[in-house]
Amino acid sequence: MPRLHLAALLTAGTLVLACTACSGTPxxxxxxxxxxxxxxxxxxxxxxxxxxxxxxxxxxxAAKQASAVHVKGTIAQEGSTMNVDLQLNPxxxxxxxxxxxxxxxVLRVGDKYYVRFTSSLVKQAxxxxxxxxxxxxxxxxxxAKIGAGLGEAxxxxxxxxxxxxxxxxxxxxxTFTSGEPTTLAGMPALSFKSVDGTATVAAAEPHYLLRMAxxxxxxxxxSDWNKPTTINTPAASxxxxxxxx
Numbered sequence: 001m002p003r004l005h006l007a008a009l010l011t012a013g014t015l016v017l018a019c020t021a022c023s024g025t026p027x028x029x030x031x032x033x034x035x036x037x038x039x040x041x042x043x044x045x046x047x048x049x050x051x052x053x054x055x056x057x058x059x060x061x062a063a064k065q066a067s068a069v070h071v072k073g074t075i076a077q078e079g080s081t082m083n084v085d086l087q088l089n090p091x092x093x094x095x096x097x098x099x100x101x102x103x104x105x106v107l108r109v110g111d112k113y114y115v116r117f118t119s120s121l122v123k124q125a126x127x128x129x130x131x132x133x134x135x136x137x138x139x140x141x142x143x144a145k146i147g148a149g150l151g152e153a154x155x156x157x158x159x160x161x162x163x164x165x166x167x168x169x170x171x172x173x174x175t176f177t178s179g180e181p182t183t184l185a186g187m188p189a190l191s192f193k194s195v196d197g198t199a200t201v202a203a204a205e206p207h208y209l210l211r212m213a214x215x216x217x218x219x220x221x222x223s224d225w226n227k228p229t230t231i232n233t234p235a236a237s238x239x240x241x242x243x244x245x
Contacts, residue, residue: 050179050207055192055199056172062206063164066226071095071163073220084220086158092231093158108158109233113142113150117240131242138240146244168209171199184210185223 050058063069067090075082086095086106094107102124105116116139117125122132142150156162176199179190188203189210197214201207206225213219239245 050190050201050203052176052178052192055176055179055201055207056174058207059171059199059201059209060164060168062202062208062225063168065206066208068160068224068226068228069164069222070224070227071220071222073218075218075220077217081218087224087229087231088158088160088163089228089231090160092228093160094231106154106158107139107231107234108154109231111151112233113147113154113158114139114234114239115147115150116140134242135240137238139234139238140240140245144240144245146240171209171212174199 068088070087072085073083075084080100082100083098084095085097087093092109095105097104097106102120103118104121105118107114107116115121116137117127117135119136122136127135140147140150142148142154156166174194174196176192176194179192179201181203182189182191182200184200187210189200190203190207191198191200197212199209200211200213201209208225209222211219211221
């Protein structure tokens, strides 16, 4: 689990950025019900024991039982900062990636992927002024000529199974210390430490990963496990239809 595998997110985001920029020129954990606590004494919540040696496999097994998750966090590496906010479903996904001020809304429905060209992305892509007005604010599909390569870049990044297998699968290789009871957004949890950071896991089964943090590289929070949302294809009026579409 090198740096809790946060670098994998950064790498995936960089692929997206490179793809959209090169082809762009035409021509929180959900709050749970609060537990009952004594007004006189504040104590950590009671939690079922989870063997530190089984943390990685427990997290992976829990993810396999689910079909969706909301991922949000900040990653810092090599002088660059990226904010990620993604909803991942079985066959769809959406959200926003912001890398050093460059905002990229992303969306997937089935096998089709979209990137919405914000003003910052249009500028980064070097789109000519004559085309910038047509492109700004519009979604570009992976089936469009100028969107060639988007599907390959997003394939695992915006896929629930691909994402969880890549990120959480690495946790099975990690060595953790014994868990400490805690709470996260009102939910009873267990916090496990490794040489690379901290993984916070739901105390009750299934042991969903709620947060992973690396002091040097940021933190990611995982919420709404197994709660897929409805994500629709953008309206035709919102999809780019100019040269290269």
